[in-house]
Structure formats: structure tokens, C-alpha cells
Amino acid sequence: xxxPYGLYCDHLxxxxxxxAEVTLASNHPDANARxxxxxxxxxxxxxxxALAASMLMEQGAKSVRAAGxxxxxxxxxxxxxxxxxxxxxxxxxTIERASSRFTASKIIAxxxxx
Numbered sequence: 001x002x003x004p005y006g007l008y009c010d011h012l013x014x015x016x017x018x019x020a021e022v023t024l025a026s027n028h029p030d031a032n033a034r035x036x037x038x039x040x041x042x043x044x045x046x047x048x049x050a051l052a053a054s055m056l057m058e059q060g061a062k063s064v065r066a067a068g069x070x071x072x073x074x075x076x077x078x079x080x081x082x083x084x085x086x087x088x089x090x091x092x093x094t095i096e097r098a099s100s101r102f103t104a105s106k107i108i109a110x111x112x113x114x
Contacts, residue, residue, distance in 0.1 A: 001039055008034070012052050024051050032060035043068040043091060046077030050084035063087045069104070071097045 002009035013025040036056045038049055043066070053064045064086055071078075071091030078099065081089050090101040094108075 001037075012055070014048055024048065024055065030059075031056040033062050036061045036064045038064065038066045040066075040068045042070045042072060043077060043081075043089070044072045045075045046073060046080040046084075049086070050080050053081070053084045053086050057085055065089070067091065070094050071099055073097065 008030070010030070015023060015025055038052050038056075040049060043049060049066050049068075053066070056064050065088045066081060066086050067089075068091045071089070072095060078089065078097070089099045091097060091099050092102050092104040093100040094104050
């Protein structure tokens with residue numbers, strides 16, 4: 001996402017994904033004084049994103065926002081993200097939420113037509 005715009009990009013690794021326990025490994029992202037955006041395909045419980053946001057803020061990020069395709073927000077996930085200090089959360093309308101900011105309907109309809 002960042003590359004075509006000439007923006008700095010790094011990533012966090014989730015070495016052992018499980019529903020109950022979240023750990024993230026950093027590639028030493030340089031978040032100091034940066035506006036950061038965390039991008040993921042599915043925001044399930046918000047645990048991984050909340051942890052990533054905390055890591056970035058501890059490194060001095062100016063702001064942290066999140067974007068995801070599917071906003072499930074199980075187990076109070078949206079509240080968890082807001083409590084983690086995210087400035088904003090945006091997701092598609094595949095699951096309609098207050099945070100749905102973009103539509104996936106055309107892409108899905110085109111795929112069904114094929």
C-alpha cells in the first residue's frame with residue numbers, strides 16, 4: 001500500500017496465531033513521530049491490532065489508525081481498539097459496521113458474475 005506513494009513501510013509478524021493469545025514480533029519499525037496505519041485483512045477480536053498499536057505508540061508514533069477488509073469486532077473488538085488509543089478504524093461493508101468506510105460490493109458482484 002505504501003510503496004507506490006513513496007511512503008515508509010514495515011511490518012509486524014504474528015508468529016503463532018491463536019484465538020486466545022496474541023504475540024507480535026517487530027522488524028524494528030521506526031514509528032517515532034510518524035502517522036502510522038495498521039492494515040490487516042480481518043479484524044476479528046482486535047487483539048492483534050490493539051497490541052500493534054500499543055507497540056507503535058511506545059515507539060513514539062504521532063498517531064495510529066487501522067484499516068481492515070472485514071470488521072468482525074467479536075468480543076468487544078471495536079471498543080478494545082479505541083481503548084488501545086487508535087485514532088480511527090476503517091473497514092469495508094462486508095460486515096456493516098459504524099466503521100464501514102468503503103464498499104466491497106462491486107468487487108464481490110464482479111467475482112460472482114464470472
